[in-house]
Amino acid sequence: MSLLYPHLPSSSALHEGTRLLITGGIIEVYRRVFLFLATSVVDRISLTASFDEDDPMYNWLLYWLSRRPVWRQARDIEVTTRHYGLEADHSPHPWLPIKDDTRDTSKAMSYLPRVDKTYHMWYKRRLMLVNRVVNSTSTSSYARKSEYLYIRIFAFNHRILGELLDEARSEYKTAKENLISVWASNSMNNWINITSNPKRTTDSIILDPGVKEMLLEDTREFLDSQSWYTARGIPFRRGYLLYGAPGSGKSSTIQSIAGALGLDVYIVTLSRAGLDDNSLYELIGGLPKRCIALMEDVDAAFSKGITRSLPRSDDSEGDAGATEKPPLMELQDPGARVTLSGLLNALDGIGAQEGRLLFATTNNFSALDPALRRPGRMDVHVEFKLASKYQAKEFFKCFYVPAGRGADIASPGPGTLEKLLPGVRRPHALPAADDAVKGLEDLAARFAEIIPDRELSMAALQGYLMKYKIRPQDAVDDAPGWVKLELGGEGGEERHESE
DSSP: OTTTOTTSOOHHHHHHHHHHHHHHHHHHHHHHHHHHHHHHHHHHHOEEEEEETTSHHHHHHHHHHHTOGGGGTOSSEEEEOOOTTOTTOOOOOSSOSSOOOTTTOSSOOEEEEOBTOEEEEEETTEEEEEEEEEEEEEOSSOEEEEEEEEEEEOOSSTHHHHHHHHHHHHHHHHHTTTEEEEEEEOTTSOEEEEEEEEOOOGGGOOOSTTHHHHHHHHHHHHHTOHHHHHHTTOOSOEEEEEEESTTSSHHHHHHHHHHHHTOOEEEOOTTOTTOBHHHHHHHHHTSOSSOEEEEOOGGGSBTTOOOSSOOOOOTTTTOTTSOOOOOOOOBSSTTOBOOHHHHHHHHHSTTOOOSOEEEEEESOGGGSOHHHHSTTTSOEEEEEOSOOHHHHHHHHHHHHSOTTOHHHHHSOOTTHHHHHOTTSOOSSSOOOHHHHHHHHHHHHHHHHHHSOTTSSOHHHHHHHHGGGTTOHHHHHHHHHHHHHHHTTGGGHHHHHHHO
16 A cells, blocks of 8 residues: 555554544543533623623722722732713822822822733622723724723622622712713714713802792702602603893703702703714613703704704705795704704603703793793793892802801901901901901992893803902992993993893
């Protein structure tokens, strides 16, 4: 055989090769069986959870991880200034060796597990593996990197995972206790946390008597009455339309209500490029159950207001016999394709989100279609007018005695009253606290007398008083000249009458 086919191995060599091949195959089968069994055992004694960066839970866990002391001994970590949706959080870091003083640095820093590296740590005497992964996805129109967090805990039941998630949520909620998160949508229709602002107290909002109280009572009553709505088959939604003069406090009022109720604000921009009816359904459908959806300046979303149809090309232009078509909406942004019917369906259609508060603001009430203003979509209408004398007086007092300083007036220490009311000139010894309050009341009353009723906005008053942050007396003395200038000098009265 070897003479006929010299290129073939001998029979003994062929036998050895076959035996080696069979042995290798058996070893590979055993290896795969062992890996399968090992994987099955590990899967049975461990829990693995994944978290997408687009989900709020991702920020909760990253914040929780950043505050674990295990990173003090870690040799391979990521140092970051990311704020986890808590941009205004100034709480001290529990273990970071470098002084974290927000007065000295613009952003706080923290340590995190590095991407594409697995870390071992212990949670309640259970081994836990933590891994962050970045995946790149691309389509014909865009490329996007998505970040994921994987946590594996060696335990037999889900209780320990639930405890971890509850602890992360609790720590995050505590850090966010005095903050309101503001969200906006991006071009891919995802809600993105754009900032976190300190809660604004309702005491800092000066409206006509009863307006602020009515809004707070109505919103609180709504949030506590879901069972009432369900029992009567009424959709659990409520809308508020705040309209009136620019700078009259509409947005500030919404921010203060969000703080009082502990709700985040989600800004819905109707004129966003690429937004159409389907995208709007998806966007509003993705709102949390309890939040404030805000549509600011809905009258300005389109240059001719929101109407019932999309713009169409007029093929009969120049044809004298063509019938005149009804006016169609003219978009300020040609990329926006939202129709009135699409907006109405998103607000109260069959697939509309429930549990949220809708606030819409406009400077031109009459520009809105009646269908958008009707109850069921905008249940409460509140007009915001230019500043009254009452508002001018209360705003002056609020401006010069900030919230939290009332105790200083009640029992002042040396120099306290001079710091609070430096513009009140007194030649003798420091007066009693009652005299200081009376002095501020007198200044506020004089200021209100100078300010014409319903002719200047609250924003204008604030801009003026900002020039006299610690000089209330000078603010009152210079107010007549400022008012005359704002109203157009001697012809200001005639100008306002013509308007």
